[in-house]
Every structure is written in structure tokens, then in C-alpha cells.
Amino acid sequence: xxxxxxxLLSEVLDMAYLADTFREACPDIDLRLGPxxxxxxxxxxxxxxxxxxxxxxxxxxxxxxxxxAAGIDHLIADPALxxxxxxxxxxxxxxxxxxxxxxxxxxxxQQRRMRAYVEHSAASRWKExxxxxxxxxxxxxxxxxxxxxxxxAALAGIGYPVRGWSRxxxxxxxxxxxxxxxxEQLDEFLSGCDTLVCLLPLTPQTRGFLNTSLFAxxxxxxHLINVGRGDHLVEADLLPALDSGQLSAATLDAxxxxxxxxxxxxxxxPRILITPHIATRTDRQVIAQQTLANxxxxxxxxxxxxxxxxxxxx
Amino acid sequence: xxxxxxxLLSEVLDMAYLADTFREACPDIDLRLGPxxxxxxxxxxxxxxxxxxxxxxxxxxxxxxxxxAAGIDHLIADPALxxxxxxxxxxxxxxxxxxxxxxxxxxxxQQRRMRAYVEHSAASRWKExxxxxxxxxxxxxxxxxxxxxxxxAALAGIGYPVRGWSRxxxxxxxxxxxxxxxxEQLDEFLSGCDTLVCLLPLTPQTRGFLNTSLFAxxxxxxHLINVGRGDHLVEADLLPALDSGQLSAATLDAxxxxxxxxxxxxxxxPRILITPHIATRTDRQVIAQQTLANxxxxxxxxxxxxxxxxxxxx
Numbered sequence: 001x002x003x004x005x006x007x008l009l010s011e012v013l014d015m016a017y018l019a020d021t022f023r024e025a026c027p028d029i030d031l032r033l034g035p036x037x038x039x040x041x042x043x044x045x046x047x048x049x050x051x052x053x054x055x056x057x058x059x060x061x062x063x064x065x066x067x068x069a070a071g072i073d074h075l076i077a078d079p080a081l082x083x084x085x086x087x088x089x090x091x092x093x094x095x096x097x098x099x100x101x102x103x104x105x106x107x108x109x110q111q112r113r114m115r116a117y118v119e120h121s122a123a124s125r126w127k128e129x130x131x132x133x134x135x136x137x138x139x140x141x142x143x144x145x146x147x148x149x150x151x152x153a154a155l156a157g158i159g160y161p162v163r164g165w166s167r168x169x170x171x172x173x174x175x176x177x178x179x180x181x182x183x184e185q186l187d188e189f190l191s192g193c194d195t196l197v198c199l200l201p202l203t204p205q206t207r208g209f210l211n212t213s214l215f216a217x218x219x220x221x222x223h224l225i226n227v228g229r230g231d232h233l234v235e236a237d238l239l240p241a242l243d244s245g246q247l248s249a250a251t252l253d254a255x256x257x258x259x260x261x262x263x264x265x266x267x268x269x270p271r272i273l274i275t276p277h278i279a280t281r282t283d284r285q286v287i288a289q290q291t292l293a294n295x296x297x298x299x300x301x302x303x304x305x306x307x308x309x310x311x312x313x314x
Numbered sequence: 315x316x317x318x319x320x321x322l323l324s325e326v327l328d329m330a331y332l333a334d335t336f337r338e339a340c341p342d343i344d345l346r347l348g349p350x351x352x353x354x355x356x357x358x359x360x361x362x363x364x365x366x367x368x369x370x371x372x373x374x375x376x377x378x379x380x381x382x383a384a385g386i387d388h389l390i391a392d393p394a395l396x397x398x399x400x401x402x403x404x405x406x407x408x409x410x411x412x413x414x415x416x417x418x419x420x421x422x423x424q425q426r427r428m429r430a431y432v433e434h435s436a437a438s439r440w441k442e443x444x445x446x447x448x449x450x451x452x453x454x455x456x457x458x459x460x461x462x463x464x465x466x467a468a469l470a471g472i473g474y475p476v477r478g479w480s481r482x483x484x485x486x487x488x489x490x491x492x493x494x495x496x497x498e499q500l501d502e503f504l505s506g507c508d509t510l511v512c513l514l515p516l517t518p519q520t521r522g523f524l525n526t527s528l529f530a531x532x533x534x535x536x537h538l539i540n541v542g543r544g545d546h547l548v549e550a551d552l553l554p555a556l557d558s559g560q561l562s563a564a565t566l567d568a569x570x571x572x573x574x575x576x577x578x579x580x581x582x583x584p585r586i587l588i589t590p591h592i593a594t595r596t597d598r599q600v601i602a603q604q605t606l607a608n609x610x611x612x613x614x615x616x617x618x619x620x621x622x623x624x625x626x627x628x
Contacts, residue, residue, distance in 0.1 A: 094449045094473070095447075096473065097447060097448040097449050097472060097474075098445070098447055098448060098473075100471075101422045101425070101426055101473070102422070104418055104419075104472060105418075105419055105422040105423065105428055108415045108416070108419035109428075112415055112416065112419065117590075117592070118429065118432075121586075121587050122584070124576060124581040126572075126573035126588075126590045128590050128592055131412070131594075131595045133408050133411060133412055133597070134411040134412060134415045135408045135411050153471060154468075154471045157414075157467060157471035158414045159408070159410065159412075159414055159415070160415075258440075259440035262438060267438040268438070270436070272435075273431075273432060273435050274434075275435065276431075276434075276440045276441060276442050278443065278445065280445075281445045283447065
């Protein structure tokens with residue numbers, strides 16, 4: 001096994017920020033960055049974030065397609081993705097902490113009306129809001145993967161009654177979380193979500209998951225938090241649901257188009273909190289370490305721990 | 315054991331809101347409310363929230379002094395408090411949920427700079443703040459009683475490195491929380507608190523705990539959250555600590571004088587978030603149930619579960 005040759009590929013992000021971290025993790029690495037990749041048959045692994053379509057297929061000796069993060073929809077979107085190659089996500093437990101902090105904050109922010117207190121503090125106003133105990137506010141997490149399970153456990157730890165839903169039954173549901181699964185249990189799940197958090201993977205089945213028909217199955221006045229992908233939400237369905245009162249508020253961290261265009265109607269609506277896809281971040285060192293470890297395992301004929309099953313899409 | 319006779323005593327709160335709940339819990343209760351208490355030697359128990367000084371001492375057959383909440387400083391402040399009588403706090407696990415939600419929100423609000431995102435959303439601005447992983451932000455909880463331990467566990471569950479400090483050593487420290495105790499370990503505790511949460515009981519020893527000398531022992535730029543009592547903080551010491559940069563922000567839910575006077579300098583400072591003593595609320599039903607259960611236990615010669623040790627002050 002010689003010096004690893006790793007390409008950093010993205011159409012939307014300047015991947016140069018990763019170069020030093022890869023060189024610290026492997027001082028003699030052969031790192032390829034930017035439009036000119038040099039001899040393509042040198043390249044062993046490609047670290048990707050929305051890579052140019054067709055680029056991966058042009059790397060004849062590629063052994064590993066490594067996503068920069070947990071999501072892999074940006075890879076599957078490439079019609080020329082070499083699907084026979086091992087494809088790995090980054091699983092970063094410190095990223096989980098960022099997501100837990102964001103989701104917990106967003107739940108409490110709405111449930112306890114904290115924004116009113118922030119505004120009153122700025123206006124020198126001592127005024128109590130009605131108190132609703134967290135024990136009486138049901139939070140549902142759609143998606144019980146690494147991030148969804150972690151958020152469910154954190155919210156249960158605060159005292160919210162937490163339920164989770166996943167496509168298939170889970171064996172490792174966190175303590176205190178009521179689990180639902182499959183299409184047949186979706187309506188029952190939704191009927192008990194005063195706040196609904198979307199942390200599903202983006203697959204053809206979950207694209208447009210958050211739509212008028214789903215909103216109608218939530219308790220009236222529910223709060224929607226989307227920390228999945230922008231395309232989980234049918235954007236045109238959100239404002240009508242807020243206007244009708246079926247939803248009371250939405251906290252959105254992901255959008256079909258990012259940055260969200262300046263003239264997008266979501267910006268003007270005070271019931272929608274927009275954050276610029278910051279719920280969490282993958283640690284640079286973890287990306288470099290997992291990429292290099294995955295490549296080494298594959299070169300030894302072993303299966304990396306976070307390899308994706310492309311049939312399931314996650 | 316006859317019909318219980320319970321007086322509701324407060325100088326600052328209209329206790330009438332409790333009457334229906336007590337009557338639901340015990341339909342034939344003899345409830346005494348307001349300045350005219352009737353025959354004083356009927357009264358078995360007094361439910362108190364800042365009771366008029368001397369009033370308890372004037373009840374000759376009193377068997378139980380019941381605080382409305384977890385705090386008992388409002389009782390000890392009465393120089394004529396009949397100290398030989400059993401004094402109980404309310405321990406309301408659903409109140410714990412409110413406190414966990416508030417404290418978690420306040421930690422994340424500052425640590426992740428969520429207020430900037432709220433402001434940017436209102437201003438149609440897509441702008442990322444620097445990301446600091448919760449794993450690298452140390453939270454310290456001063457006070458590891460019921461509420462402090464619960465908050466420590468909730469924050470550890472999100473991924474914050476959590477430490478706790480209490481006067482005496484604790485045997486039931488939550489998993490993942492580093493415990494410190496006593497005066498000799500206080501400085502070491504403080505040196506690792508990027509956020510410091512005060513959840514101490516108010517005793518002569520802890521009055522003025524949050525002062526210039528303590529702030530100097532925190533990491534520079536620490537965030538202070540006071541959800542204890544207003545008198546834990548030397549109010550005159552806060553603005554200088556913020557001006558010097560020793561503290562970066564303060565979230566305060568309790569004040570020496572409440573409501574906080576309109577001309578108080580805290581209001582005008584954008585680094586201070588003021589909330590009107592709303593971190594949590596004791597459930598009415600829990601107050602009624604525990605008062606009646608405590609009285610029944612005492613009449614059977616047993617010790618109620620949440621009786622306070624007046625020597626320790628909590």
C-alpha cells in the first residue's frame with residue numbers, strides 16, 4: 001500500500017479548507033484539489049460534496065467515494081455515479097452534539113415562547129407568558145438514524161414526551177422514546193407531534209415528505225422543524241399551512257436552493273425562522289481520519305464501518 | 315384525623331389561584347385564605363410564599379410549614395419562624411422539566427449565537443456564525459440539588475462537557491458529570507466553566523456568591539446564567555464584569571427586587587437577557603397533593619420525604 005492519493009471534489013464549496021487537515025493526518029498524502037486533478041488513474045479516494053456530475057466516473061482506479069458528511073443525496077444525484085464502488089458517509093459524534101443543541105434550542109424556543117422574552121428584555125418589559133410544562137408538549141422525530149436517535153434522547157432527557165418514526169423498525173430506540181415505523185404507523189405518529197422534527201435521509205420516498213397532506217395529520221398549531229434536506233419540504237405548501245393555523249411556526253435550516261434567494265417569500269414571514277444550514281458541522285479532523293481509515297480498510301479487503309447501502313439509500 | 319385545615323399565606327402573591335386545586339384534592343378541606351384566617355388554633359398546615367412575618371408563629375396548633383416551591387429562603391427570612399416545626403419544600407419533577415428546558419435553551423442561545431440567527435432571519439440575511447462544537451464548551455452547574463443535577467444531566471445528554479459543584483460531596487452525581495465540592499475545590503471548578511449556571515439554594519453562605527472575585531476565576535468571556543435567587547448575585551458587580559470582558563453575557567431569571575424596577579440599569583444592557591422569574595413553575599396539583607400527604611404523614615408520626623434540614627438551610 002503506497003501513498004494515498006485523495007481528490008477533493010465539490011461544485012459548491014471551496015474544499016481547500018480541508019487540505020491542511022488531510023496533510024496533518026497523513027503528511028505524505030498526494031492531495032488533488034481543484035479543476036486540474038492531474039493523472040486521474042492515481043486517485044484512490046474522492047472526498048465529495050456535490051461533486052461535478054461525471055467526474056467520479058472518470059477516475060479509473062477509484063476505490064472509495066467518501067461523502068463529506070452524513071448525507072449522500074448529493075452523490076446519488078450524479079447519474080454517472082459509479083454505484084459498484086464503496087460509498088461512505090462521515091459519522092461524526094461531535095456533529096451529533098451540534099444537531100442536538102440546535103434541535104433542543106429550536107423546540108424550547110417555540111414551546112416556551114422564548115423569543116417573546118428576548119423581545120421584552122430589550123424593551124424593558126417584565127411580562128410573563130403562559131407556562132406550558134414540557135411534559136405536556138409532545139415532540140416527534142421523523143427519522144431515527146444516528147442524528148434522529150440522538151435528538152430524541154436529548155429531548156426525552158429534558159422531559160418532553162418524545163416519539164420517533166422510521167421507515168423500518170428499529171432495535172436501538174433510545175429509552176423513553178415511543179417508536180413508530182412504516183407507512184401504516186405514520187398517521188398515528190403524526191397525530192401526537194406538537195413539534196415535528198424532520199431528520200429523515202433524503203430518498204425518492206422521502207422527497208416532499210413535508211406537505212399539505214402530512215401537515216393536516218398533525219395536531220392543529222404544530223411547530224415544524226426541518227433539519228433534514230430542503231427537498232423534504234414542499235415549499236409551496238408551507239405558507240398556506242401557517243396561514244390556516246394548521247402550523248403555528250416553522251424553523252428551517254435546509255432549503256431546496258441555498259443560500260435561500262433574497263426574494264424568497266419565507267424571509268418575510270415572522271412565523272418562519274430561517275437559519276443558513278448551520279444546525280451542525282462535520283469536524284474537519286473526523287473527515288480526514290475517516291477517509292484515510294476507510295481507504296486503508298478497503299485496501300485490506302475489509303468493509304468500512306459507515307459504508308452506505310445504495311439499495312436502501314442510506 | 316379530622317378534616318385538614320390549611321391556610322394559604324403570602325404577602326406577594328394572590329394565593330386564591332390554589333383554592334380550587336386544594337378543594338379538588340380534598341373536597342371537605344377547611345381552607346383559610348386572606349388576611350382574616352378565622353380561629354387560628356384550627357390551622358394544621360400553612361402553605362407559604364413570602365408569608366407575613368410573625369404570622370406562622372401565631373398559629374398555635376400548626377403541624378406543617380409548607381413552602382409553595384423548592385425555595386425556603388422566603389420562610390427563613392421570617393425572624394419569628396417556628397423552627398421546631400417540620401418545614402417542607404415542594405419537589406415537583408414536572409417543574410424540573412421546565413428548568414431543564416430553560417437552562418438548556420439559555421446555554422445554547424449564547425453558545426451557538428442563536429440570537430444572531432433570529433435577527434438575521436428577520437433581516438433576510440443568510441450569514442453563518444463561527445461554529446463552536448458543544449463538545450468544546452464547558453458548562454458548570456453550581457448547586458447539585460434536584461434541579462441542578464437534572465440540568466447537568468440534560469446538558470451532558472446534548473454533548474456539553476458538564477461539571478457540577480456543591481457544598482458537600484454528592485453520591486448521586488449524574489453520569490458524565492464531573493463533580494467538585496467544598497470551598498477547596500471551588501476555584502478549580504470555576505476555572506472550567508465557559509458557562510456558569512447558578513442553581514444553589516439561598517443560604518447565608520451563598521448570598522452574594524456571584525461577585526467580582528468569583529467572576530475573575532471563570533475563563534475570560536464566560537456566560538453567567540442565574541436561575542437561583544436574585545440575592546445570589548451582587549448586582550453592582552455584574553456590569554463591570556461585562557464591561558471588562560471577563561463575562562460576555564448574562565441570562566438572569568431572578569432578581570433581588572421583582573419585578574425588576576423599570577429604571578434598573580440591567581434593562582438597557584444588550585448583553586443581559588432578563589426573564590421575569592419564569593424558568594419554571596410548580597404545578598398546582600403537586601402543591602396540593604404534597605401538602606396534604608405531608609400533613610397526613612406527620613399526623614401519623616412519620617417524616618415527610620421533602621422535609622428541610624434547617625441547620626443546613628436546604
